[in-house]
Amino acid sequence: MLITEPNLGNADDFYAALLRAHDGLSEDETHALNARLVLILANHIGDLETLDQALRIARGTQVEADATTS
Amino acid sequence: MKDEASAWTQRYERAFQLYPYARSADQDAKVPVRHPVVIVGGGPVGMALALDLGQRGVGVVVLDDHDGVGQGSRAICFAKRTLEICDRLGPGQKMVDKGEQWNLGRVFRGEDQIYEFNLLPEDGHRRPAFINLQQPYFEKFLVEEIRAAQAAGAPIDIRGCNRVLKTEAAADHVALEVDTPEGSYALQAEWLVACDGANSPIRDGMGLGFDGRVFEDNFLIADIRMQASFPTERRFWFDPPFNPGQTALMHKQPDDVWRLDFQLGWDIDRSAELNETRVRERVREMIGERDFDLVWTSIYTFRCCTMDQYVHGRVIFAGDSAHQVSPFGARGANGGMQDADNLGWKLAAVLTGGAPESLIASYQAERKHAGLENIKNSSRTADFLTPRSPAHALFRDAVLDMVQDHAFVRPMVNSGRLSAPAQYEGSPLSSADALPGGPDRTKPGSPCPDAPALSGYLLDHLTRATVLGIGTAVPEEVTLGAVRLKGLSIPADPMVSERYLGSAAAAVYLIRPDQHIAARWPQFDAAALAAAVDRMMGRAC
Numbered sequence: 043m044l045i046t047e048p049n050l051g052n053a054d055d056f057y058a059a060l061l062r063a064h065d066g067l068s069e070d071e072t073h074a075l076n077a078r079l080v081l082i083l084a085n086h087i088g089d090l091e092t093l094d095q096a097l098r099i100a101r102g103t104q105v106e107a108d109a110t111t112s
Numbered sequence: 113m114k115d116e117a118s119a120w121t122q123r124y125e126r127a128f129q130l131y132p133y134a135r136s137a138d139q140d141a142k143v144p145v146r147h148p149v150v151i152v153g154g155g156p157v158g159m160a161l162a163l164d165l166g167q168r169g170v171g172v173v174v175l176d177d178h179d180g181v182g183q184g185s186r187a188i189c190f191a192k193r194t195l196e197i198c199d200r201l202g203p204g205q206k207m208v209d210k211g212e213q214w215n216l217g218r219v220f221r222g223e224d225q226i227y228e229f230n231l232l233p234e235d236g237h238r239r240p241a242f243i244n245l246q247q248p249y250f251e252k253f254l255v256e257e258i259r260a261a262q263a264a265g266a267p268i269d270i271r272g273c274n275r276v277l278k279t280e281a282a283a284d285h286v287a288l289e290v291d292t293p294e295g296s297y298a299l300q301a302e303w304l305v306a307c308d309g310a311n312s313p314i315r316d317g318m319g320l321g322f323d324g325r326v327f328e329d330n331f332l333i334a335d336i337r338m339q340a341s342f343p344t345e346r347r348f349w350f351d352p353p354f355n356p357g358q359t360a361l362m363h364k365q366p367d368d369v370w371r372l373d374f375q376l377g378w379d380i381d382r383s384a385e386l387n388e389t390r391v392r393e394r395v396r397e398m399i400g401e402r403d404f405d406l407v408w409t410s411i412y413t414f415r416c417c418t419m420d421q422y423v424h425g426r427v428i429f430a431g432d433s434a435h436q437v438s439p440f441g442a443r444g445a446n447g448g449m450q451d452a453d454n455l456g457w458k459l460a461a462v463l464t465g466g467a468p469e470s471l472i473a474s475y476q477a478e479r480k481h482a483g484l485e486n487i488k489n490s491s492r493t494a495d496f497l498t499p500r501s502p503a504h505a506l507f508r509d510a511v512l513d514m515v516q517d518h519a520f521v522r523p524m525v526n527s528g529r530l531s532a533p534a535q536y537e538g539s540p541l542s543s544a545d546a547l548p549g550g551p552d553r554t555k556p557g558s559p560c561p562d563a564p565a566l567s568g569y570l571l572d573h574l575t576r577a578t579v580l581g582i583g584t585a586v587p588e589e590v591t592l593g594a595v596r597l598k599g600l601s602i603p604a605d606p607m608v609s610e611r612y613l614g615s616a617a618a619a620v621y622l623i624r625p626d627q628h629i630a631a632r633w634p635q636f637d638a639a640a641l642a643a644a645v646d647r648m649m650g651r652a653c
């Protein structure tokens with residue numbers, strides 16, 4: 043189950059750390075960092091259902107099912 | 113006539129002439145002759161099916177529009193399950209003797225190795241996880257086995273330079289028009305199996321769809337012969353210096369032949385890339401200054417497609433005609449061999465054993481499930497190798513950026529998910545699992561894992577429908593109507609226990625003729641067995 047209630051000990055600290063991590067990066071580098079971050083966090087979460095739920099929220103819609111599995 | 117026949121065989125160069133055109137008595141028959149089974153296409157799938165049917169005493173005619181195996185390796189990786197099927201049919205040992213075994217795969221990015229995998233075959237199996245063998249050898253060994261079976265009386269008839277022009281379906285047969293160097297003739301089949309490849313003329317002639325995805329990429333294959341002491345392992349590169357921004361593969365085959373595979377991208381000039389000087393230049397950039405011969409070059413693109421239904425009345429599709437995958441993962445010929453394995457005993461049971469046609473419908477259920485699984489895996493590899501958008505490329509690169517330092521991304525690197533046998537989950541032929549504590553890998557629907565048994569290997573003994581008692585005795589022969597089951601009792605040795613008993617003390621398994629598990633119980637129960645056999649033979653569908 044994805045936690046959708048506030049869950050960060052200190053949201054401001056995290057947000058600041060996130061911005062700091064991107065400081066001084068080009069647009070390409072920023073995208074690459076985000077992609078790595080997604081993979082790192084996804085592995086930590088581990089649960090496919092939770093991740094699916096997160097993907098749907100992030101996309102704002104239903105993510106298209108893997109075309110070949112339908 | 114001589115010129116006529118040579119016009120037929122010059123369409124493409126062949127590696128081996130195996131079935132030269134010869135006039136059949138059917139061509140002079142006043143009334144079209146009807147055969148129990150006609151197979152269109154003598155590729156690996158058609159030949160394996162013919163051999164299986166012939167060994168079961170079912171009359172089968174194979175029609176192929178050429179007179180032997182085409183030049184060019186195409187498939188080179190053959191999986192354990194395929195070798196096990198070939199053991200049952202006969203030529204397994206020949207294939208393993210000729211083939212190259214490998215276990216190690218190395219993945220590079222640029223010049224650096226980013227990770228390696230070992231297929232780590234489990235102990236206690238007769239066959240290795242994979243061998244590499246050129247497809248023409250694979251087909252030749254099958255045909256040699258057919259010749260041996262024919263000599264022993266198996267009713268198999270291979271007709272080279274016989275091209276099927278037209279089919280017309282009737283309720284209880286299919287009528288065919290077949291062209292030959294000496295003109296066309298009519299033929300009939302109680303069952304027609306279309307093993308006529310990815311561009312299946314039979315499928316097209318029937319107006320049936322073949323849907324899926326085309327992948328916008330080209331790959332150049334160069335099979336080269338060279339003396340090299342590189343180890344027998346699979347090497348795969350992302351973005352190597354000799355093919356920047358693309359992928360490449362190197363894999364050993366028998367006869368000092370190496371498969372080199374270069375990703376080229378979508379917008380290429382095909383004929384320029386196939387130019388021998390250009391190909392040699394590419395090869396030299398990859399392998400450095402050594403002597404080599406070019407054995408075969410080809411550019412391929414691929415698609416992942418499947419038919420909706422594999423069975424249409426008396427016409428059945430098997431192999432590439434029914435489903436096509438990308439070469440990554442070696443699921444094409446290996447998947448097709450499992451089609452043949454699945455279909456042979458069912459057709460034989462319907463034609464000679466009084467089984468209902470619903471048994472054939474289970475071929476659709478089981479093999480479509482397998483086809484979709486193969487397509488899913490091979491599409492995912494293709495998506496990793498050929499990112500379709502900048503976002504896809506971003507994640508692919510993120511994986512590759514981290515893989516050296518972080519073990520957790522290794523499972524995401526996808527340079528091919530190698531063929532594994534299908535588990536027929538939810539098959540209409542399976543009975544509910546009745547073995548408490550039984551391992552998952554041997555639940556009904558699963559292929560039997562091999563294990564040492566009776567001073568050999570278990571699969572050697574599962575050559576027909578079998579009641580297998582493990583740590584408990586079963587009758588030596590069980591006859592239920594037209595079905596004769598072999599009874600086999602084996603001790604619960606450690607590897608057998610681990611694979612078949614789990615926490616159970618003993619078990620009785622019902623094994624199908626294709627070495628898949630139909631049912632299992634803690635002890636022999638004649639009534640339960642009879643019901644499971646009925647189900648296995650399609651009588652409960």
Ligand SMILES: Cc1cc2nc3c(=O)[nH]c(=O)nc-3n(C[C@H](O)[C@H](O)[C@H](O)COP(=O)(O)OP(=O)(O)OC[C@H]3O[C@@H](n4cnc5c(N)ncnc54)[C@H](O)[C@@H]3O)c2cc1C
Binds near residue numbers: 333412
């Ligand atoms: C580059 C490449 C690499 C591959 N590597 C692998 C691998 O490593 N492992 C793997 O498992 N698979 C691999 N494959 C896939 C494999 O080659 C195919 O899946 C396999 O050949 C399919 O066998 P088939 O018998 O279904 O069809 P085919 O081999 O295509 O045979 C069809 C036959 O039907 C005949 N035919 C067609 N029309 C007619 C007609 N009208 N009348 C009579 N005869 C007809 C043709 O002449 C042909 O002989 C690879 C494919 C490619 C292209």
